[in-house]
Amino acid sequence: MHTNSHVNPVIVASENGRAGALAAMELLRRGGSAMDAAEMAARVTEDDPDEHSVGFSGIPNLLGQVELDASLMNGRTLETGAVAGVQDYANVISLARKVMEELPHVLLVGRGAERLAAEIGQRPADQRTVESLERWRARFAEKGVDLTGMELRHLVARLTIPMHLQDKVPHGTVNYLVRDSHGDLASAVSTSGLGWKYPGRVGDSPIIGAGNYCDNRYGAAACTGSGELAIRVSTARSLILYMKMGMNLAAAGQECLAEIEQLSPQPGQYMNIVAMTPDGEHMAFSTEDDKRYLYYTGEMTEPALGERATTG
Ligand code: ASP
Secondary structure: OOOOOOOOOEEEEEHHHHHHHHHHHHHHHOOOOHHHHHHHHHHHHHHOOOOOOOOOOOOOOOOOOOOEEEEEEEOOOOOEEEEEEEOOOOOHHHHHHHHHHHOOOOEEEHHHHHHHHHHOOOOOOOOOOHHHHHHHHHHHHHOOOOOOOOOHHHHHHHHHOOOOHHHOOOOOOEEEEEEOOOOOEEEEEEEOOOOOOOOOOOOOOOOEOOOEEEEOOOEEEEEEEOHHHHHHHOHHHHHHHHHHOOOOHHHHHHHHHHHHHOOOOOOOOOEEEEEEOOOOOEEEEEOOOOOEEEEEEOOOOOOEEEEOEOOO
16 A cells, blocks of 8 residues: 555664664664664664674574574565575665565565575675674583583573573564655564574564564564564464454554464563554553663654563
8 A cells, every 4th residue: 555645653662773874864864764764763773783692693593693583574465585594694674675676475584584695795704703603602601511412402591581580581683664755664673682692593573473473454563582482373473463363552452462372482581562553543562661762753853762562
């Protein structure tokens, strides 16, 4: 539903989306498209060396390698592109867009995605930093684990999946939901995934319907948190579907939280959702208390933080 009317641009993001939102709003104010703004916002976050859960300097897997996942979706056409388990290339959000625009596919993983990156002229670059490797080593030292001769599957319970709330695995991902001045919606998600994951583990972020979904007619939603939960109940698409079937935004988000709770998450597992309607109404939800999200509309001078609704 593309119109020429001028509506107020809106960006909704996870709390770590400030720098990307500032850059993307500039683009939207100049008439840029939601897709371009969502991609640009995610790129800014991917390039930030101080953001340790997205792009460059992301959290390594159990082997000390940074494996990146990303997806984006066009709400007007329902076209989407995604990549997963990408090593040694930056800006996986742009790679996801190339999958969407240049291939008759939706999702590329690992070697194939890296091959496409090389074909389109991305230069390989180590996505680890000294700091990310130090964090990786420290995680083993903290748990007294010697990797030599260990089968990785035995490490997942000790290092990857948090068994106590005090022992949280580093999480993080960036979500951007964008409405442009034509009223078109787009969504982008980028992450290095769960910290200390088993190599090849893929979370919800590049799984369309789980960690990301966008449809001009009903709205957009994206997730951060324990991706396994969102995959099991298709959280992002479910929220949009509930609105399609007539629920309001608050009720749709609460229904998604209830579905997550029904999975009996392990201690330390949690889920956050950001969502927006075609009218630019926005809300965010979390299975945890005191979580926030970021929003920025065309008439605001800078982004603001809002509280995420919790269950009950
Ligand atoms: N949802 C991401 C994943 O499971 C990680 C995160 O948001 O913390 O890969």
